[in-house]
Amino acid sequence: MARTTRWCPTPEQLMILEELYRGGLRTPKAPLIQDITAHLSLYGKIEGKNVFYWFQNHKARDKQKLRRKMMRMQLLQQRLSFQQQPLSFQQYNQQFPHQSFLPPLFPPTFHQLPSHGSSAMFHQGMRRTTRDNILKVNLISQSNEVAESCMSKSYGRDWIDNNNNNTNNMCNIISPSCNNNRVPLKTLDLFPTTSSSSHQAL
Amino acid sequence: MARTTRWCPTPEQLMILEELYRGGLRTPKAPLIQDITAHLSLYGKIEGKNVFYWFQNHKARDKQKLRRKMMRMQLLQQRLSFQQQPLSFQQYNQQFPHQSFLPPLFPPTFHQLPSHGSSAMFHQGMRRTTRDNILKVNLISQSNEVAESCMSKSYGRDWIDNNNNNTNNMCNIISPSCNNNRVPLKTLDLFPTTSSSSHQAL
DNA sequence: GCAAATTAATGATTTATTCAAG
């Protein structure tokens, strides 16, 4: 007999959770979870972990849904652009013959790309960074002027063909939270701006 | 039709570029740009300058996004600090007069809500639609099987450990009450106010 | 209509990544 029944949110609970989510709440901290749980328990059996998991999952799947939407749109765009402009792959391949040190990967279709583990193959030869490197890279980040100057003269054939004398192909590596969630969080005025002096985490 | 059509990255190209970026690549030098361009041209029309500009823009906008995120987090932090206040729920309800379709969202905790005696169990059997969250009307009264399993079920995971006192919010999620319409809501002090005032994730 | 079979949705866990303090 199933001793392990998973939480089944009541409609009221679900409504409230979604309302909170719509209001901008994404990853509530323990105290807030506790509060929410206490109040949701008025409408049915619930535990703190249920609330925690709900927000985890809802956020993740929301993002996932958005990503898929983007993909579909991009695919459409791709098809349109291909219709407009016939392919010129050969031209580019001739122009830039492979001297690749990149692994000859780039699977044929992106559908077959492993969603998560694939990154390793792109990262060969790349090092992770320390904070020092972050600062360094920030300091030497290229200005737009340079870009424009490159652009102005034959779109920078110079920096394409020219020297690799400056450095080798060592990539500048920084690892900020390039975790660019593409989710445009619309943060409504969910909670009253309290006059409390304590700026407290969720 | 514009004779000067700008580069429109295909999904594959975009994915690979983002993969490289995620791997730490920020300002590729010319030879590397050449290699990348050669590979990306397998998936669509592309030039070296496109790769160059993509990294330029992506880096800049990523940094910008991070800044905005920080600001939003700070704002939300302030707004959400209400939870330290004991009577914050009333504030919360005041903040949402528009949610009249719901029962009092966070009713005053220490008042007994109309103890709709078995309402919790009553709602357990309700089913909901997936997409639009419309309530179905068929109310299926449910046995108390779920109720029994609630209290008896061990939390199962060691990460819900009443003894531990770390600040991991997952570990500190403890359901205040299970299957009890009257919620005492004793906020345990297991939830240390996070010490870090520097950065707070949302 | 109705269950068995199948599929989709989603709750719950596990694993990996990021950030930064020591």
Place this chain on the structure above:
DNA sequence: CTTGAATAAATCATTAATTTGC
């Protein structure tokens, strides 16, 4: 470089929704 905290991503597992043959 190592480690801990936080959390995002991926995965497992169960429930609901839907399909299907009768």
